[in-house]
Amino acid sequence: MAAELERLKSIILHMASHIRDIVSKTSKLFKEIDMDSRRGIWEEIDSTSAMLDRIRKEFVNEVLVFMARRQPLGKELLISHTLISIAYDVYRISRYCREIARIDSVLAPQFSVANIRVVGDAFEEATRAVERALDDLVRLKPTNENIVVEIDGRVDKLYNTLLVDVSSRDSVDRMTALGILVMRHIERIVDHANYIERYLKDLE
Amino acid sequence: MYSSRRIKDRLFIAFIASVSILSLVPLFHIMIAIAVNGVQVIAKAGLRFFTDTPPAPLSRDVGGIAPALFGSFYITLVSLPITVVLALLASILSTEFPSNIISRAVDVLSRSLASVPTIVVSMVVYTTVVVPMRGFSALAGVIALSLISLPYAYTAFSTALRSVPQIYREAAYSIGMDRWRTVRRVLLPVSRRIIVTGILMVFARAMGETAALLFTVGRYRMGINIDIRAPTDAIPLLIFDFITTPFKLYQEIAWGAALVLLAAYLAIFVSVKVAVKEVRL
Amino acid sequence: MMYAVEIENLNLYIDGRHILKNISMNVSYNTIHVIMGPSGSGKTTLLRTINRLIDLVPNARITGRIAVLGRDVLSSDPYILRRDIGMVFQIPNPFPHMTIYENVAISARLNGIARSRRELDEVVRWALEKAMLWEEVRDRLNKYPHELSGGQKQRLCLARALAMKPKLLLLDEPTANIDPINARRLEDAIVSLKDEVTIIMVTHSPHQAARVADSVTLIYDGYIIEQGPAQVVFLHPSNEYTAKFLRGEI
Numbered sequence: 071m072a073a074e075l076e077r078l079k080s081i082i083l084h085m086a087s088h089i090r091d092i093v094s095k096t097s098k099l100f101k102e103i104d105m106d107s108r109r110g111i112w113e114e115i116d117s118t119s120a121m122l123d124r125i126r127k128e129f130v131n132e133v134l135v136f137m138a139r140r141q142p143l144g145k146e147l148l149i150s151h152t153l154i155s156i157a158y159d160v161y162r163i164s165r166y167c168r169e170i171a172r173i174d175s176v177l178a179p180q181f182s183v184a185n186i187r188v189v190g191d192a193f194e195e196a197t198r199a200v201e202r203a204l205d206d207l208v209r210l211k212p213t214n215e216n217i218v219v220e221i222d223g224r225v226d227k228l229y230n231t232l233l234v235d236v237s238s239r240d241s242v243d244r245m246t247a248l249g250i251l252v253m254r255h256i257e258r259i260v261d262h263a264n265y266i267e268r269y270l271k272d273l274e
Numbered sequence: 275m276y277s278s279r280r281i282k283d284r285l286f287i288a289f290i291a292s293v294s295i296l297s298l299v300p301l302f303h304i305m306i307a308i309a310v311n312g313v314q315v316i317a318k319a320g321l322r323f324f325t326d327t328p329p330a331p332l333s334r335d336v337g338g339i340a341p342a343l344f345g346s347f348y349i350t351l352v353s354l355p356i357t358v359v360l361a362l363l364a365s366i367l368s369t370e371f372p373s374n375i376i377s378r379a380v381d382v383l384s385r386s387l388a389s390v391p392t393i394v395v396s397m398v399v400y401t402t403v404v405v406p407m408r409g410f411s412a413l414a415g416v417i418a419l420s421l422i423s424l425p426y427a428y429t430a431f432s433t434a435l436r437s438v439p440q441i442y443r444e445a446a447y448s449i450g451m452d453r454w455r456t457v458r459r460v461l462l463p464v465s466r467r468i469i470v471t472g473i474l475m476v477f478a479r480a481m482g483e484t485a486a487l488l489f490t491v492g493r494y495r496m497g498i499n500i501d502i503r504a505p506t507d508a509i510p511l512l513i514f515d516f517i518t519t520p521f522k523l524y525q526e527i528a529w530g531a532a533l534v535l536l537a538a539y540l541a542i543f544v545s546v547k548v549a550v551k552e553v554r555l
Numbered sequence: 556m557m558y559a560v561e562i563e564n565l566n567l568y569i570d571g572r573h574i575l576k577n578i579s580m581n582v583s584y585n586t587i588h589v590i591m592g593p594s595g596s597g598k599t600t601l602l603r604t605i606n607r608l609i610d611l612v613p614n615a616r617i618t619g620r621i622a623v624l625g626r627d628v629l630s631s632d633p634y635i636l637r638r639d640i641g642m643v644f645q646i647p648n649p650f651p652h653m654t655i656y657e658n659v660a661i662s663a664r665l666n667g668i669a670r671s672r673r674e675l676d677e678v679v680r681w682a683l684e685k686a687m688l689w690e691e692v693r694d695r696l697n698k699y700p701h702e703l704s705g706g707q708k709q710r711l712c713l714a715r716a717l718a719m720k721p722k723l724l725l726l727d728e729p730t731a732n733i734d735p736i737n738a739r740r741l742e743d744a745i746v747s748l749k750d751e752v753t754i755i756m757v758t759h760s761p762h763q764a765a766r767v768a769d770s771v772t773l774i775y776d777g778y779i780i781e782q783g784p785a786q787v788v789f790l791h792p793s794n795e796y797t798a799k800f801l802r803g804e805i
Contacts, residue, residue, distance in 0.1 A: 144790065
């Protein structure tokens with residue numbers, strides 16, 4: 071049983087490495103770069119996240135087959151559940167990156183998400199949170215839980231500030247409107263990183 | 275294809291079959307001899323073989339074995355219940371309380387009694403019953419037969435009770451039956467076929483007992499005595515006495531008596547096998 | 556009478572050998588409590604101590620306290636005690652000389668549950684329905700148990716135990732000698748009985764325990780290793796032996 075679980079864990083770690091890749095590519099969009107690079111990044115994010123979706127579906131199936139065959143109890147049962155949950159969180163992170171890329175492509179060629187204030191820093195925070203969560207995933211231990219929770223708090227505050235600002239005005243400009251959308255996606259990414267930590271904590 | 279294995283297999287089966295048939299040959303020989311010789315006599319005598327007393331040695335009449343026939347059944351049927359009840363009680367007690375001192379004593383006694391020669395039992399009964407009574411009697415025969423049959427019946431019944439799988443006793447206890455109900459409603463019924471077979475064997479042995487009756491029943495052949503304190507006759511005794519005489523008539527009567535005994539055996543065995551239903555576990 | 560069964564510091568010695576070591580266990584009313592463990596760990600012995608069937612083993616010595624439905628077991632008359640405790644054994648043992656009907660009826664009649672023919676008919680039907688056997692035997696109640704399959708025999712034994720309306724039901728690896736489909740049917744029947752009776756079941760299969768148990772006790776080598784609510788023990792075992800047992804390694 072242990073060998074099969076190791077194999078399943080290695081698949082999710084493989085998914086995790088793709089996420090690191092997607093997140094770092096998305097962060098590039100928040101810096102001033104040329105159109106060709108941006109276009110290239112959109113395509114890569116698109117195809118990688120589609121692939122991750124396929125991997126996730128197959129992975130969940132494999133975990134279910136493992137559970138049906140080996141009928142794990144105790145820790146092995148909890149791990150099986152954790153693997154399925156985390157696979158979903160990992161996939162969602164890639165989706166939100168894809169959404170941010172979509173906003174960037176819509177703003178092109180005149181503007182980019184790099185032009186929106188505040189979101190660049192927010193995404194840096196998100197990148198850090200995701201990295202920490204994925205490090206913990208490798209170890210299967212929520213060592214960085216506190217850090218991720220902190221980041222989650224900060225990003226939530228930023229998002230809230232933006233919301234308050236927008237609701238205080240009758241009309242907003244283009245950048246602010248799209249900015250709040252991007253902020254929402256960033257807030258969700260950090261949330262999912264937080265969920266990963268929480269599932270890892272339940273394993274103990 | 276005839277490999278050597280197949281040939282060996284066939285040879286072995288043939289060997290076993292022939293040895294089995296061989297071992298049955300004496301039995302069939304006896305039965306056929308009795309049948310052939312006995313039928314002639316009974317045919318000559320007709321139904322009176324069962325109602326008349328034995329004739330004078332040189333008479334033309336075949337006569338009959340009525341006293342011996344009556345006597346055999348009389349003594350056996352009186353001693354049978356005594357034996358069965360005592361043996362059944364003893365075996366139930368020793369099965370229920372195997373480590374009790376009385377059970378162990380009964381076991382030892384039974385084995386000892388079984389190893390005493392039947393003629394010795396006969397002599398003992400002579401001294402203790404016939405002499406004080408100043409005469410032979412059916413009662414003495416009954417006592418002798420009971421003594422001889424007891425150990426055998428006790429062993430048979432003990433085996434029967436012990437052959438009931440423990441799981442049925444546990445089941446009985448688990449639905450709240452106490453010890454005695456368990457014996458009555460479960461152990462005895464489940465082993466009924468073996469017990470009845472045991473009773474049959476006791477009956478058969480008793481009918482065929484010769485030495486036990488030598489010094490006890492008195493060989494009274496003149497008529498039929500219903501009183502248990504009076505002497506009577508038994509078929510094996512009659513056969514023993516008559517076959518050793520020089521008179522041909524008496525020897526023929528002996529064969530006839532043997533056939534009657536055999537027929538009685540067969541009738542009893544077959545009817546009980548049919549009547550008692552097997553308990554399939 | 557807070558618990559249906561209370562066991563406190565129970566020690567059992569057979570021929571001087573220490574078989575059950577300081578067992579303490581409580582079973583709540585109307586629950587299924589499973590005693591699980593590897594073969595030879597003492598679970599069957601523990602079960603048989605509860606209804607004093609251990610008396611059939613010579614040279615058995617017991618110390619400690621067992622209370623069933625408020626009554627002290629070790630000082631009670633075992634024959635009277637067993638009237639409130641039903642048992643189903645590892646090897647199906649319906650009485651072979653009684654018909655299917657009589658097997659169930661005798662249990663009811665003996666314990667005063669039913670007397671008249673009509674009452675007996677009702678109880679027999681009820682018990683067979685609860686044991687999920689009624690449909691299969693309703694038109695052959697006067698046949699003998701040897702005609703039934705192993706799984707059906709076992710359900711008949713369950714019906715027989717139920718017919719005396721016991722408050723406690725002891726099941727000793729009831730599915731050990733039955734095919735898997737009948738085993739599941741028997742498990743379903745057992746689970747459906749929870750409202751009417753308290754059940755203690757012995758098994759060596761952690762998965763069977765997981766399927767039916769409300770609470771469990773794990774016994775290994777005569778010791779209690781771990782016990783508690785099923786949810787806790789099966790998801791968060793606190794002892795390494797328990798984890799090993801759940802993985803099937805012991």
